[in-house]
Amino acid sequence: MLDFTSALYLGPRVLPPPAGLVLTTGRPAALGEDDRAREVAQTVARRQGLEAGLLAPSTLHLFWDVFGLMPPHGVLLLDRALYPVGQWGGLRARALGRPVVQFRADDQAGLARVLHAYGQQGRTPWLVSDGWRPGRGAAPLARYRDLLAPHPGAVLLLDDTQAFGVLGARPGPGQLLGQGGGGSLSWAGLAAEAGPPELLTITSLAKGLGVPVAVLAGRAARVAQFRRHSETRVHTSPVSGWHAWAAQAALRHDARRGDAARRHLGRRIAQFRRELTRAGLRPRGGLFPVQKLVLARTTAALGLHQQLRQAGLATVLLAGEARPGVPEIAFCLRADHSAADISRATAALAALARRSDWFTASTPVSPSP
Structure with missing residues (x-):
């Protein structure tokens, strides 16, 4: 997982x-x-x-x-x-x-x-x-x-x-x-x-x-x-x-190695946002390790959370801030995540997004190719 x-x-x-x-x-x-x-x-x-x-x-x-x-x-x-x-x-x-x-x-x-x-x-x-x-x-x-x-x-x-x-x-x-x-x-x-x-x-x-x-x-x-x-x-x-x-x-x-870890973490955050943008998704979170996806409704958040878990990705289900009462899915990115880890996560999200109407207008989804 x-x-x-x-x-x-x-x-x-x-x-x-x-x-x-x-x-x-x-x-x-x-x-x-x-x-x-x-x-x-x-x-x-x-x-x-x-x-x-x-x-x-x-x-x-x-x-x-x-x-x-x-x-x-x-x-x-x-x-x-x-x-x-x-x-x-x-x-x-x-x-x-x-x-x-x-x-x-x-x-x-x-x-x-x-x-x-x-x-x-x-x-x-x-x-x-x-x-x-x-x-x-x-x-x-x-x-x-x-x-x-x-x-x-x-x-x-x-x-x-x-x-x-x-x-x-x-x-x-x-x-x-x-x-x-x-x-x-x-x-x-x-x-x-x-x-x-x-x-x-x-x-x-x-x-x-x-x-x-x-x-x-x-x-x-x-x-x-x-x-x-x-x-x-x-x-x-x-x-x-x-x-x-x-x-x-x-x-x-x-003090010895922190800046190198922060550089690596910054690259992983930028990669996550870049790859999701290419898939037509816009996560909330800016240049910070916690990246959130806004869902259209509660059942969508629960469904996405479960399907990501079935795909081998453990994520966080949060109470919604963008839309009170509607949960959000959060990815906590870390410096020890590899580029391959990030690509695996974004590819799974893109595939699930193309097959559903779960995402809100603030997290748009591009049509299937």
Whole structure:
């Protein structure tokens, strides 16, 4: 079975831990962290152009605590399509008594009105968005920065899980995904020191680097504040020694070979889109590893998903974004997919498309030859 369901975009790695590595000390992170945890957090922060970082077992640990750093007069603005873990953090912010408002990323005028209204009340905005939205593209980070700049103390917080390790600085024809793998801030060319607003990121390394740990990164003073006030660092287990070692090894490997993997991945994405375009299909996803096909109806999505599986292709069936309630088929492309793997997938899609009326007008199908 040819697998297109894994979000390990740069390919899986086998990293057996060294002999004698202590899995856990039995102490919470608040009582001390080892050097590996500190190195991983600082490395991730530096790649994003930020001052300092802090390692945690998951993004949920970080989102649970981060909104406790908001001032009492703060207001939390959440992208309506924000990844669910960030939304869960928003529920805790509401429980702490902070106003929580959802906005649509495509309604910038509406967002500007909301910011103005809360600014008139003297409230400090914290705006939260995914850095990269699969199927929708990059968040309008420069626009968010401009809207937040007039508000003293404003914070732009990004969940950069999808982009970190995959996207980087200075994308171009020879390096479609950019260089360095620093994520959305690097891709957008935003520098942390160019604020306001203050920039914060919460980033899982589980996608681009294949290690299930997460990092909070931002200004050193803000990270120190989190360190002092975090409840999860007191009441939950810290990152294990194995995970800290694996993250350290993955970052060092990426520093040596990551750009080559990103070049290869960029070629596979371009090939997938090019071959489907020749077949009359237009996938959604741009130059990102998650490529989606919009189907005409629910039964079409289910049928295509099953027939692709029968053809030896494992894909992801997702709740629809382009047409709410109508599922989509997603292909997660990876750097370890070969050109032959991509051609096999696109040929199967083209053959199925010619025999069906499953695809919508936004995913047109050319007639059979």
